[in-house]
Amino acid sequence: MPDFDVIIVGGGIAGASLGAVLARKRRALIIEAEDQCGYHTTGRSAAFWLAHYGGPEVMPLTLASGPKLDRGWPTGERSWLHRRGAITIARNYTDLRDALGANSPEAPLSELKRLGMERRIPGLREGWDFGVDDPSCADIDVAALHQACLAHFKRSSGQILCSTRLKSAKRSGDRWAVEAGSERFTASVIVNAAGAWADAVARRCGVRPLGIRPLRRTVVQLRIGRSGLRKLPLINDALERFYFKGESDNRVWVSPHDETASEPCDAAAEELDVATAIDRFESVVDWPVEAVERSWAGLRSFAPDRLPVFGFGSEPGFFWCAGQGGFGIQTSPAAAGLCAALLLGEPPTLNERPFSPLRFESEEN
Numbered sequence: 001m002p003d004f005d006v007i008i009v010g011g012g013i014a015g016a017s018l019g020a021v022l023a024r025k026r027r028a029l030i031i032e033a034e035d036q037c038g039y040h041t042t043g044r045s046a047a048f049w050l051a052h053y054g055g056p057e058v059m060p061l062t063l064a065s066g067p068k069l070d071r072g073w074p075t076g077e078r079s080w081l082h083r084r085g086a087i088t089i090a091r092n093y094t095d096l097r098d099a100l101g102a103n104s105p106e107a108p109l110s111e112l113k114r115l116g117m118e119r120r121i122p123g124l125r126e127g128w129d130f131g132v133d134d135p136s137c138a139d140i141d142v143a144a145l146h147q148a149c150l151a152h153f154k155r156s157s158g159q160i161l162c163s164t165r166l167k168s169a170k171r172s173g174d175r176w177a178v179e180a181g182s183e184r185f186t187a188s189v190i191v192n193a194a195g196a197w198a199d200a201v202a203r204r205c206g207v208r209p210l211g212i213r214p215l216r217r218t219v220v221q222l223r224i225g226r227s228g229l230r231k232l233p234l235i236n237d238a239l240e241r242f243y244f245k246g247e248s249d250n251r252v253w254v255s256p257h258d259e260t261a262s263e264p265c266d267a268a269a270e271e272l273d274v275a276t277a278i279d280r281f282e283s284v285v286d287w288p289v290e291a292v293e294r295s296w297a298g299l300r301s302f303a304p305d306r307l308p309v310f311g312f313g314s315e316p317g318f319f320w321c322a323g324q325g326g327f328g329i330q331t332s333p334a335a336a337g338l339c340a341a342l343l344l345g346e347p348p349t350l351n352e353r354p355f356s357p358l359r360f361e362s363e364e365n
């Protein structure tokens with residue numbers, strides 16, 4: 001029976017990025033249920049890096065990841081970032097307070113008045129008079145980043161098995177006996193990087209689930225009857241009802257910022273969410289919507305406190321790398337480094353305490 005130090009369950013960005021760090025130091029295997037890695041949430045993101053997104057506890061992970069993404073971590077081929085900038089907009093000043101409160105020296109924000117906003121967002125409708133400018137926001141080349149992680153993992157002797165769903169795992173002594181697809185393995189550590197299935201995977205391993213909930217988020221690609229949209233900043237609503245960004249000269253990606261509870265599944269956009277996205281978009285700019293070219297949805301997974309879960313819990317040999325919510329791509333290099341340090345027993349360079357699975361130990365889920 002093939003034996004590994006670490007079996008990583010899930011080949012999305014969480015499993016791939018951690019694998020990229022671990023593979024030189026441990027005999028590692030990634031098992032992925034689908035026939036390709038990245039089929040679920042990782043392949044469906046809106047692909048931006050936004051310093052303040054996810055709140056103050058997540059920000060150190062995002063800020064530590066930014067320069068790495070810019071240098072093409074983990075391979076250094078080229079930068080995965082393309083600077084875009086973001087503007088958070090509001091109809092009244094009080095709605096902007098939270099956005100302004102997030103100001104930090106590493107990614108400074110500045111206030112915009114109506115005139116400045118009109119220059120950046122031509123066709124902005126009446127009433128959107130207040131804005132916060134965040135020039136540090138960037139697009140991430142998610143597919144290239146993910147592929148680079150997988151390639152680096154393989155070059156470092158890591159193995160990947162697709163179409164191999166973890167069925168069950170039993171701990172005996174200091175090893176796991178794992179049944180996955182038609183295969184059997186042994187390993188000393190299982191990493192749970194199963195995204196929306198994180199709790200389901202824990203149950204299959206006889207480990208207490210943590211209450212990680214998948215929430216559906218929709219994105220719609222619209223063709224617009226005007227050009228010059230490619231470099232449009234990411235436009236965020238201060239009240240979190242929509243965001244949109246230019247995708248090509250005459251296309252935009254719009255999200256209605258939905259968070260609908262879902263079972264773990266192959267998520268798809270629902271008509272109502274698509275209609276809501278268009279409605280909210282049209283309330284911001286006077287650009288003619290010519291067509292809905294495509295729409296999709298993915299599951300963002302959240303622990304009860306909406307912070308990621310990184311580390312060993314109380315069950316030996318079971319490592320959590322889950323609950324990355326809406327920031328799993330932009331935090332991936334730093335999260336992978338932190339998880340690798342925790343797994344290998346090395347001193348972490350970031351504060352791991354907010355993310356420890358042990359924070360849920362006294363709670364009933």
Ligand SMILES: Cc1cc2nc3c(=O)[nH]c(=O)nc-3n(C[C@H](O)[C@H](O)[C@H](O)COP(=O)(O)OP(=O)(O)OC[C@H]3O[C@@H](n4cnc5c(N)ncnc54)[C@H](O)[C@@H]3O)c2cc1C
Pocket residue numbers: 009010011012013014015031032033034037038039040041042043044045046047048049164165166167193194195196197201217218219297298299300322323324325326327328329330331
């Ligand atoms: C619409 C949308 C927009 C987003 N925008 C951004 C953004 O702009 N920036 C950002 O940083 N983040 C964004 N995110 C969030 C980001 O995409 C996620 O945080 C990230 O992709 C999570 O990665 P993951 O590897 O944990 O999950 P996944 O990519 O879902 O990977 C988990 C994998 O585990 C596999 N798996 C499950 N069960 C098993 C099993 N039993 N055996 C084997 N394999 C199994 C699944 O098949 C899956 O491939 C967005 C998400 C969505 C949905």
